[in-house]
Amino acid sequence: MPAAAMRVLVLANQKGGVGKTTTAINLGTALAANGELVLIIDLDPQGNASTGLGIAREHRKISTYDVLSGHERLGAVLRETAVPRLFIAPSTLDLVGFELEIAARPDRAFCLKQALAVFAEEQNAAAVDERFTYVLIDCPPSLNLLTMNALAAAHAVLVPLQCEFFALEGLSQLLNTVEQVKNSLNPGLTMHGIVLTMFDSRNTFAAQVVADVRGFMGDKVYETVIPRNVRVSEAPSHGKPVLLYDLKCSGSQAYLKLASEVIQRERGNGVAAGGEGADGRGRDSPSGFLRAKAKVVVCGPLKETEF
16 A cells, blocks of 8 residues: 555644544544554643543653654654554644744645655655555644644544533634635645534434534534543543443444445545455454453543645
């Protein structure tokens, strides 16, 4: 599989608390369970994706800050996770000052794109089974320069949207920003889809939000809806994706379905995916893969910026 098949998806929403990081972690895990080789790039200074995958702060000697500032190659900062075939480029609080450091640079919106271009060249030289098929970028909850770097470097945008009224208010602003980025920084950028998160079936208004978003965005909304689930909330405190923490819970099953839906959309767009049979390598089924990994943990305790 050529490195050109590596797909870069950015998870973005300027509103906090909508499930961006949770979706990045668990979608990445579910894609890996489907046989993909996945990299998560943590661009949030809070570093919650890194923490949620068990990378302690004291073990992040080099991070995405070093990549964006040009001091390190992206390939040099990758860390293995407890999930086979899932890697992460961790972040640190150093990213907080990144915007000020590069504010005067004419290429300030393309730092990540340049780093990914070098990484893609390295991927071309790698063995077939060592080539990443998906890169997921976890953004901070704002439309700042870090998010602009992610949008400028990505092939498509995946928007986690909480099933509540206030989450809807920011959707149009985000869609406008994506359109601006497409017109000025990244003509190839597309909307991959909107994933509805934290759905509570007991809340009638949540069902109304789902209907409204589907009516407005049509087939851009994934069929899969991520339910509000206590196991999903507990998993990060144990440094594990929910799919390892409790494979059988409704949240885990929803993320497995979402991964299948993402892969199907990619294949529908003519993009090669690395799952079973795509490159001739037999792989475990998602359920078998995760059941083996989850055995010992399933019972764990309970501003917009100028371009």
